[in-house]
Amino acid sequence: NAGVTQTPKFQVLKTGQSMTLQCAQDMNHEYMSWYRQDPGMGLRLIHYSVGAGITDQGEVPNGYNVSRSTTEDFPLRLLSAAPSQTSVYFCASSYEGAWDTEAFFGQGTRLTVV
Amino acid sequence: KNQVEQSPQSLIILEGKNCTLQCNYTVSPFSNLRWYKQDTGRGPVSLTIMTFSENTKSNGRYTATLDADTKQSSLHITASQLSDSASYICVVVGLGDYKLSFGAGTTVTVRA
Numbered sequence: 001n002a003g004v005t006q007t008p009k010f011q012v013l014k015t016g017q018s019m020t021l022q023c024a025q026d027m028n029h030e031y032m033s034w035y036r037q038d039p040g041m042g043l044r045l046i047h048y049s050v051g052a053g054i055t056d057q058g059e060v061p062n063g064y065n066v067s068r069s070t071t072e073d074f075p076l077r078l079l080s081a082a083p084s085q086t087s088v089y090f091c092a093s094s095y096e097g098a099w100d101t102e103a104f105f106g107q108g109t110r111l112t113v114v
Numbered sequence: 115k116n117q118v119e120q121s122p123q124s125l126i127i128l129e130g131k132n133c134t135l136q137c138n139y140t141v142s143p144f145s146n147l148r149w150y151k152q153d154t155g156r157g158p159v160s161l162t163i164m165t166f167s168e169n170t171k172s173n174g175r176y177t178a179t180l181d182a183d184t185k186q187s188s189l190h191i192t193a194s195q196l197s198d199s200a201s202y203i204c205v206v207v208g209l210g211d212y213k214l215s216f217g218a219g220t221t222v223t224v225r226a
Binding site: 040041 | 155163219
């Protein structure tokens with residue numbers, strides 16, 4: 001039981017490049033979400049999914065796409081990287097919903113856009 | 115406007131001493147409040163979850179309190195250890211909400 005696994009752990013991109021941050025969980029959780037963490041700020045929700053085939057936007061979705069083709073995987077795509085997207089990204093999952101069950105976080109992906 | 119405010123932003127304590135971290139929130143209606151510990155370079159890990167009807171909850175040397183009337187919570191660390199050096203994050207969940215509202219965290223440094 002690995003929990004929530006994120007890859008890669010570190011990434012450097014040039015402005016305009018695209019990439020996909022991977023997130024996988026082996027706990028059969030329906031709810032998955034992506035956050036970004038910036039210095040001096042709380043984690044902010046980018047996108048979330050309440051089950052396979054269902055995704056929705058969080059509070060900072062611009063510049064990011066997601067899809068949920070399986071229960072296990074929830075990749076985050078950066079369409080055209082910008083320096084403002086330099087951040088640490090966390091994927092989280094929980095059994096039913098964010099409101100009443102424990103959320104488990106991955107180890108994070110530190111992204112630098114130059 | 116951030117709905118979860120934490121104080122202090124950072125603190126340094128000597129090993130073996132106690133400390134208390136504060137969290138004020140405006141999220142309403144309220145479902146539950148959580149405290150997470152985040153080690154450097156790692157993801158947040160849950161310490162406690164409290165619903166509006168709970169006043170206190172402990173996890174080893176960590177004790178969280180909640181006053182839902184004043185919308186305040188605290189996290190008390192007893193007999194601190196070097197491994198307690200981390201960021202402690204207060205998270206509030208609205209009733210029936212999909213969204214977790216995160217505080218910016220308090221960075222605790224424990225020195226020998």
